[in-house]
Amino acid sequence: MAGALTEIGLLLYPGAQLAAVHGLTDLFEVANRLAREHNSACVLRVSHWRLEGPAGSAAARVFDTNPDAPGAPAILIAPPSLGELQTREAMAPLALWLKAQHAAGATLGSVCAGAFLIAETGLLAGRAATTHWVYAETLQQRYPQIIVDTDKLIIDDGDIITAGGLMAWTDLGLKLIDRLLGPTIMAETARFLLVDPPGREQRFYSHFAPKLRHGDEAILKVQHWLQAQGARETSLPAMAARAGLEQRTFLRRFSKATGLRPLEYCQHLRVGKAREMLEFTGRSVEEIAFAVGYADPGAFRKVFLKVVGLSPGHYRARFGAARAANR
Template identity: 35%
Template sequence: MTSAVYGQADAFAIAAYIAGRRGDASWSGHEVRIATLDGAPVAGYGGHPIRPDCSLAQASDSDVVLIPPIFNDIEETLAAEMPLVSWLKKSSQSRALLASTCTGAFLLAEAGILNGRRVTTNPAFSTLFAQRYPAVHLAVHERLIDDNRVICAGATTAYLNLAVHVIDRLAGHDLAVATAKALSIDRHGESQRPYFLFIAPKDHGDEKVLELQGWIESNHTQPIEINDMVKVAGMSVRNLSRRFLAATNLSPRQYLRRVRIEAAKRLLEGPTASVERIAEAVGYQDARAFIRAFSAVAGISPGVYRQKFRTS
């Protein structure tokens, strides 16, 4: 992701500029370099060229290593980037501070660096991450997690939060706050949950579960109980729960809630309607139950969500 590479480089350049204007030596001595495997330019996402300052071999003395997001097929990229993974393993054996943004965490995890650690990544890839790296403790709702020698930032533009956090670690709170203000970003990013986009898994191959998913999506505005879902699926409660969880990583009740909350988000983003009317429109008879469910999924209340995302 081209913006992550140059965005962080810009953030560090802004920190250096502010420190220089203040006569503050806290950032002096930090050399920021962009490195690629062999020191040759590479194409970032969208085809934009990323021009490095050095090769990975020349960057082996780095005190801090930042990994940008993967914006490509994750598993294909990991297979193609084994030299980088090997280099990261060696870096982890030094006292270098390692950090990733978004799906860049896959590269750290592939190197075994995240085992036993608590980390975050892009929520859209959390299922794949959990399957590949069961020894890693994933806290995907958090925007940034600092585990001493390893820092992981969440989805996409969290690269700026990570850059400011690294400035804090290296040069102190005052310069970090000043840089955050210059970048017009919050010093402490909120939870990622308001930005979660629920994309229902449909490629699992279980036709019965797929049929029930479609039925839930078509009928979520009506009162639905587990017995209704059992009847549509034509199987026992136990068998339905087992197969649905295996296929979607959610129970049937959880899936129904996610479908309803995603529908509520769309209504909250549009012309103003009362929370009570929106609750009823997505299948909740009790507005208080809707507010509790929405807050549990989105991390904020329906009213706050509306303020953040509604159409002008």
């Protein structure tokens, strides 16, 4: 199959819901077929991964839609589970492998109880995540540093995406199709499968998807740091120091790796956080501006308009939860 391959790996851990694994596999195949009809240069490669070897010491592909292609997964998804939650000890080997893949640039995703596997990596500490409401209290108790928010079906935090309900694999799958193949293919996939993706067909308001698989470890380290702390109170000297680079070298390498200057990159991350608050909270624009790191609400409004194409007030009026509830 010709085209630029992006591999999505699905994890077959003990108790994983096979309906979700096979459903996502079919979902991405439908998207690929529609993308080919549009002469898209992008192709989704889907693989299934399971720990093998002595005591589960190594992860291996046990299914691959493009078995002869080289490369590693750009995205790894922990599906739901219908069984008992695994112990932390049982999850440790796979969590360790996931953490290494994330450090190499892979985006991690989870659905429902799959959030426990992502949480075991330690990468969600200090960050928001969602899971099925049944598991919310247990997730919070096991991993108290996570901000558990089960009011949201999906929390897209750039390099980590968590989805809540047992059937939210459809929402996660469509979000990834939107990110990788574009909103047109996402919308057509949803229509073909008779799945309703509310709001996700808004091509001009797609969430920021940072480039992570560029191979520059120093820059990737800074990106993970910025994502984890919301790009608040950052400065060029602080970012360069975090990368262990001289400032001019850091600027050059950051722009080459991400396609954005550091200031622009931080603006996109902050606006992403602000959009969530505008959609799901009643906080004022001034409060949100301060929460995401802007002391001047006027400057925040200008940046938001530049990045999103709408003012904060118009964005809330169009996409806020209160409007959705009244539809």
